[in-house]
Amino acid sequence: MPRSTTLLTPEALEPTEFKFDLPDPNDDRIAELEFQQQIEQAWQVCDRFDLQTDIWRGRILRAVREREKRSGEGRGAGFLNWLKDREISKTQAYKLIELANSADMLLAGGYIEPEDVNRFSKQAFVETAQSEPEVQQLVGDAAKRGDRITRREVRQLSDDWTAMSSDLLPEEIREKVVDQTIPTRYVAPLVKHLQKLPESHQSSIRQAIAEQPDLDTLKQATGEARSLSRYLEAAPQVQALNDESIDIENALDEAMRLGCLNSAAELVNQAAQLEQAIAKLYTTWKRVNTLSDRLYEDTGASTPNLRSMLKSLERLSSDSIEFYFGDPRGENFSHTIRLKLEDDQISDGD
Known part of the structure; x- marks a missing residue:
């Protein structure tokens, strides 16, 4: 080039x-x-x-x-x-x-x-x-016409192109876009989330907005598509849901039937984040243990302050982690959080 x-x-x-x-x-x-x-x-x-x-x-x-x-x-x-x-x-x-x-x-x-x-x-x-x-x-055409191009113009043109070109939108919505009854900024997010969904869910959402192609229905459909994509993206990442007896798709259908799809999606998303936080907590805890052991070996009676620091940090490096949530002095609003960590490593021979 x-x-x-x-x-x-x-x-x-x-x-x-x-x-x-x-x-x-x-x-x-x-x-x-x-x-x-x-x-x-x-x-x-x-x-x-x-x-x-x-x-x-x-x-x-x-x-x-x-x-x-x-x-x-x-x-x-x-x-x-x-x-x-x-x-x-x-x-x-x-x-x-x-x-x-x-x-x-x-x-x-x-x-x-x-x-x-x-x-x-x-x-x-x-x-x-x-x-x-x-x-x-x-x-580029807008720039050649002499227009000043900011991020707003780029996003507006991107939304316009998405709204007019996407095959995921029913004809009824595209007609509303053409006559400017529905602004393109409301259409582009729907297309973005629809692209992440399987065909079955795409079809049901398209049918709903085709039957009632107004702005309120479009906003509701966008929220539903967003929740669906979050649910389907997060569920495979949650180890706690790896049980073969759990039917993720049927659970999703039940949540939709009860009108609590957003809560179900948020629960699965938070569960995925919690498992990631646990993994990060474990690796950090192991690192704290390694550094504490190394520093303990390098210190002695001549370093009382370092030893005092290590002693204070034992509540974070031991198997039972303890820390305060809120005011560490126990005044005002505070909670003591205690976690028990057990490292059950599986050897190659197990």
Whole structure:
């Protein structure tokens, strides 16, 4: 894919563009509307240069990384040292490289022209690069018309495209979108959640909104689709539900019949989070034990303060963990929480 090197024009590099006068916030003679307009204009200039600077930083980083791949030892040490010398984290570097790749892709694909970049806010540009090609084309067309592109415009165009193109929506809803009876911002979330559901659940929701294609029904259907997707996504992750006698699908149908789908979905989601928290608690507890044992071996009578600290932490490193929830002094609102941890490791011979 060809890479553009003409994103910044010589005129855009002129520092004179930064020579604007900010309005005096203490000058009562400046009307509030005028003050906000001047501030917004100054902010847009900074935002534009921030975006272009980051794109070029990404291109520079990409060049350094590719040079390292070509002539280095193949382990990336030279690239990492280059980042370290300039106090750039690896995560930040790869985000900038991704931004540069996105910019070159949008330019090479003809979605935008070099001068169009000046019409984007930084976040809008990143969001455009992450959008579907059809949305990129819509955003690019808006930029070529001279529109100022912010995240709001990108999301609006994305919602418009989703509402008009999705096969998951009944024709009755698409007609409402076309005549603007139903705003697209209410339709896009429904499509997002419907995509996660099996065909049987998609069909029942589509049928409901087709029979009554109004905004209230659409909102209700979106809430139901959200709860369904949460339930179906979380249930397989819960070990406590691995019992073969439990029929997850029938339990879901019963919850829907009783009108308590949201509660069931939230329960399963919280159960999944609880099991994850237990796993994290166990690994942290093991780490505390290991560090306590190591520190105990390295200390003695000459380190009474360290020994005192270890003694105090025994209530967290022992098999019975104890801590206070609330006021640790026991005053006002407080509870003492006690947990018993048992490590039943299964050996290979068991």
